[in-house]
Amino acid sequence: xxxxxxxxxxxxxxxxxxxxxxxxxxxxxxxxxxxxxxxxxxxxxxxxxxxxxxxxxxxxxxxxxxxxxxxxxxxxxxxxxxxxxxxxxxxxxxxxxxxxxxxxxxxxxxxxxxxxxxxxxxxxxxxxxxxxxxxxxxxxxxxxxxxxxxxxxxxxxxxxxxxxxxxxxxxxxxxxxxxxxxxxxxxxxxxxxxxxxxxxxxxxxxxxxxxxxxxxxxxxxxxxxxxxxxxxxxxxxxxxxxxxxxxxxxxxxxxxxxxxxxxxxxxxxxxxxxxxxxxxxxxxxxxxxxxxxxxxxxxxxxxxxxxxxxxxxxxxxxxxxxxxxxxxxxxxxxxxxxxxxxxxxxxx
Amino acid sequence: xxxxxxxxxxxxxxxxxxxxxxxxxxxxxxxxxxxxxxxxxxxxxxxxxxxxxxxxxxxxxxxxxxxxxxxxxxxxxxxxxxxxxxxxxxxxxxxxxxxxxxxxxxxxxxxxxxxxxxxxxxxxxxxxxxxxxxxxxxxxxxxxxxxxxxxxxxxxxxxxxxxxxxxxxxxxxxxxxxxxxxxxxxxxxxxxxxxxxxxxxxxxxxxxxxxxxxxxxxxxxxxxxxxxxxxxxxxxxxxxxxxxxxxxxxxxxxxxxxxxxxxxxxxxxxxxxxxxxxxxxxxxxxxxxxxxxxxxxxxxxxxxxxxxxxxxxxxxxxxxxxxxxxxxxxxxxxxxxxxxxxxxxxxx
Numbered sequence: 001x002x003x004x005x006x007x008x009x010x011x012x013x014x015x016x017x018x019x020x021x022x023x024x025x026x027x028x029x030x031x032x033x034x035x036x037x038x039x040x041x042x043x044x045x046x047x048x049x050x051x052x053x054x055x056x057x058x059x060x061x062x063x064x065x066x067x068x069x070x071x072x073x074x075x076x077x078x079x080x081x082x083x084x085x086x087x088x089x090x091x092x093x094x095x096x097x098x099x100x101x102x103x104x105x106x107x108x109x110x111x112x113x114x115x116x117x118x119x120x121x122x123x124x125x126x127x128x129x130x131x132x133x134x135x136x137x138x139x140x141x142x143x144x145x146x147x148x149x150x151x152x153x154x155x156x157x158x159x160x161x162x163x164x165x166x167x168x169x170x171x172x173x174x175x176x177x178x179x180x181x182x183x184x185x186x187x188x189x190x191x192x193x194x195x196x197x198x199x200x201x202x203x204x205x206x207x208x209x210x211x212x213x214x215x216x217x218x219x220x221x222x223x224x225x226x227x228x229x230x231x232x233x234x235x236x237x238x239x240x241x242x243x244x245x246x247x248x249x250x251x252x253x254x255x256x257x258x259x260x261x262x263x264x265x266x267x268x269x270x271x272x273x274x275x276x277x278x279x280x281x282x283x284x285x286x287x288x289x290x291x292x293x294x295x296x297x298x299x300x301x302x303x304x305x306x307x308x309x310x311x312x313x314x315x316x317x318x319x320x321x322x323x324x325x326x327x328x329x330x331x332x333x334x335x336x337x338x339x340x341x342x343x344x345x346x347x348x
Numbered sequence: 349x350x351x352x353x354x355x356x357x358x359x360x361x362x363x364x365x366x367x368x369x370x371x372x373x374x375x376x377x378x379x380x381x382x383x384x385x386x387x388x389x390x391x392x393x394x395x396x397x398x399x400x401x402x403x404x405x406x407x408x409x410x411x412x413x414x415x416x417x418x419x420x421x422x423x424x425x426x427x428x429x430x431x432x433x434x435x436x437x438x439x440x441x442x443x444x445x446x447x448x449x450x451x452x453x454x455x456x457x458x459x460x461x462x463x464x465x466x467x468x469x470x471x472x473x474x475x476x477x478x479x480x481x482x483x484x485x486x487x488x489x490x491x492x493x494x495x496x497x498x499x500x501x502x503x504x505x506x507x508x509x510x511x512x513x514x515x516x517x518x519x520x521x522x523x524x525x526x527x528x529x530x531x532x533x534x535x536x537x538x539x540x541x542x543x544x545x546x547x548x549x550x551x552x553x554x555x556x557x558x559x560x561x562x563x564x565x566x567x568x569x570x571x572x573x574x575x576x577x578x579x580x581x582x583x584x585x586x587x588x589x590x591x592x593x594x595x596x597x598x599x600x601x602x603x604x605x606x607x608x609x610x611x612x613x614x615x616x617x618x619x620x621x622x623x624x625x626x627x628x629x630x631x632x633x634x635x636x637x638x639x640x641x642x643x644x645x646x647x648x649x650x651x652x653x654x655x656x657x658x659x660x661x662x663x664x665x666x667x668x669x670x671x672x673x674x675x676x677x678x679x680x681x682x683x684x685x686x687x688x689x690x691x692x693x694x695x696x
Binding site: 035037057058062288291292293328332339340 | 636639640676684687688
């Protein structure tokens with residue numbers, strides 16, 4: 001055993017249940033212990049299972065990303081006064097917020113064509129914004145330049161970082177506990193987790209398999225960005241099968257697995273289920289109509305997977321299924337479109 | 349003491365803490381124990397108080413009305429197989445649902461110009477619908493005709509009924525308990541409750557004053573439908589000061605106090621605060637933007653009152669304030685309008 005493992009504030013070298021428990025204690029005072037909600041109508045639509053929705057849309061900054069960002073920022077050494085990342089999405093807001101929790105500076109590199117409302121949200125958390133070309137190299141070069149301009153700065157990757165993964169894993173810790181409480185001890189049989197870069201499912205799978213190895217972990221991906229599905233099928237890490245970024249509506253899931261999330265997806269995730277764009281829109285709307293929850297498309301991917309023939313066909317002894325509603329940051333135009341849709345959303 | 353008081357299933361003759369506790373036990377298996385949510389941004393906007401939002405938008409049928417309807421329906425005698433009411437709003441859906449819980453028939457009298465989506469929602473719960481003229485006498489005459497056509501039927505008024513009031517009072521029981529748990533025992537100092545016919549505030553005031561007489565109960569009304577405000581000021585029950593129904597956007601609060609809610613408002617409610625239509629729209633939008641909660645205008649009336657100069661001017665020892673977010677049934681067109689509004693909603 002290494003000496004470092006005696007130090008609870010040490011940076012984790014890889015995601016682990018110990019690191020997740022430490023993250024829970026570290027971020028607990030700052031993040032929301034989000035509610036787990038249920039809905040009889042969704043239970044019926046799922047084919048008679050009991051569905052438990054972990055409402056990360058109500059998390060700080062509107063997504064689970066606040067957890068990982070907070071854990072990572074709080075683990076930076078005291079002399080580090082500048083946090084850097086590149087993101088145009090929920091990680092950008094989360095990191096800007098997390099930096100403000102610690103009282104340090106956030107520098108967010110965002111593509112020059114990011115939506116103005118997202119740039120404004122990041123700025124509202126007090127972050128400095130550097131615009132860059134909307135390419136992988138543009139983002140990385142610009143982020144590297146920002147880092148080199150601030151000698152004691154730290155770059156925090158949105159998912160390929162064990163500090164971040166341990167933070168996201170606290171979703172799994174809470175969900176297992178909450179379902180146990182709500183069912184009088186019966187507990188979860190499966191959990192459905194949306195997969196983009198894999199930070200969330202890496203943390204959640206590590207947590208729930210440690211607490212209860214029998215819980216099935218099901219990843220949910222848009223068919224248009226099914227790199228994790230193809231990676232699992234082939235047994236080796238795959239990129240996207242399209243030029244550039246996939247154009248799925250689920251903007252949080254357009255990225256690919258990373259070098260530290262793929263091994264966990266390979267070894268601890270039971271399967272990956274893919275869903276169509278139509279299903280994502282449908283279930284986003286049904287969840288609003290039936291539960292009054294406005295979820296972002298990436299969260300609807302999890303619900304759509306739950307309702308897919310693949311998951312509906314699972315044995316009936318998979319009785320209690322958790323779904324992580326990963327965020328609620330919806331583009332207003334999209335929401336208006338959905339609300340203007342027809343009045344008969346039910347496919348079952 | 350009357351013998352009837354030994355019978356826990358007896359119909360209450362007036363709202364009371366005993367009746368509310370019995371209602372909690374009776375409806376507990378059927379309704380949601382709704383979450384209490386907090387938001388740092390709202391705390392700051394309120395002038396530094398701690399705000400606790402009781403999320404009845406997540407209640408069965410989308411509003412607190414499910415509680416009172418369920419309690420009343422479960423208290424009808426076994427031979428009663430037909431429940432009747434007149435309503436075009438949340439009570440209609442709630443009663444239709446509550447009848448289905450008991451397995452009896454619901455007959456809902458709705459004005460012929462009710463919105464089609466609301467009629468469809470009531471029908472979806474399995475109720476029979478009778479359309480009527482959109483006048484007080486039209487509704488009452490038609491409801492009486494429906495009752496006389498079903499010999500063993502019972503009419504359940506939306507608020508002027510102690511069975512209903514006791515059901516709504518369970519909101520207060522839960523809120524007091526939940527805030528105590530979330531604050532490590534410190535507990536509520538005040539609660540803000542929207543006022544229409546007064547069924548909710550009658551139940552909540554009775555509950556919280558019985559549990560903790562020091563909790564201030566503040567009613568919240570649209571200025572356009574301020575009958576409770578004027579009743580409190582004059583010391584006698586007042587109707588509206590306009591012809592017909594007031595045209596406030598808060599459609600759940602257009603009715604006036606009843607003969608059994610006015611005495612409780614007079615004696616147990618500390619004050620009534622009125623808010624403008626503009627404030628209602630503003631806070632509906634802020635609550636969505638900051639908390640991802642889609643609340644109906646009637647619920648926004650409570651938040652607007654919390655943020656009013658009157659409540660902001662209360663002594664700082666009123667530290668922890670509950671607000672009942674009474675429902676989430678929003679007209680889609682209104683929601684689209686609000687989402688299309690400008691990007692700077694903050695008035696403070």
